Amino acid sequence: MKESFNTFVIADPNKCIGCKACEVACSSVHNEENNIGYTVGTMTTPVIPRLYLVKNEKFCAPIQCRHCEDAPCANACPNKAIKQEGDIIYIDENCIGCKTCLMACPIGAIELLPHYKNEEKVIQLGLEEEKLIAYKCDLCKGKETKACIEACPQNALRLVDIKEDKKNKNIKAALGLMNL
Ligand code: SF4
Ligand code: SF4
Numbered sequence: 001m002k003e004s005f006n007t008f009v010i011a012d013p014n015k016c017i018g019c020k021a022c023e024v025a026c027s028s029v030h031n032e033e034n035n036i037g038y039t040v041g042t043m044t045t046p047v048i049p050r051l052y053l054v055k056n057e058k059f060c061a062p063i064q065c066r067h068c069e070d071a072p073c074a075n076a077c078p079n080k081a082i083k084q085e086g087d088i089i090y091i092d093e094n095c096i097g098c099k100t101c102l103m104a105c106p107i108g109a110i111e112l113l114p115h116y117k118n119e120e121k122v123i124q125l126g127l128e129e130e131k132l133i134a135y136k137c138d139l140c141k142g143k144e145t146k147a148c149i150e151a152c153p154q155n156a157l158r159l160v161d162i163k164e165d166k167k168n169k170n171i172k173a174a175l176g177l178m179n180l
Pocket of ligand 1: 063065066067068071072073087104105106107108109110136160
């Protein structure tokens, strides 16, 4: 058995103000091939994030991939475009935009969005239509920090190590028992 579970980023809806700083930061770090820097004014392509703000009259919070241990999206992908590296599940360049993973993901963590390269929208060969591919959180694969966590002005996002979380809850519960 794996010694640890995959980690993931989660938002606290009690802190999130819906400013979308996380979506913009996510788009920036994942679009270096489009010459996008980390400052306002360098974005020449639309914001293409990998976490998605959900808003209604009662709450707002971004939803992102939980990096499931038995990932339904990876199991369902007919093109083997969803892979695991360490504790990161990511979508690679083999994605054909068939939407199977969108249907398989239980929390709606995947979106189909246009593909840009060198600041140009990629056009699908044969159909002369924009090419759409699946995007989801890859925990900023290959980077030291998580862009969304760094960018959030409300500190509403955190990286969860669920085993560590459980241990802390157990300790809290045990301390609660001692106070009885
Ligand atoms: S995209 Fe959805 S199904 Fe796939 S690993 Fe993330 S949360 Fe799980
Ligand atoms: S949309 Fe892409 S990643 Fe999703 S199932 Fe289809 S080929 Fe796989």
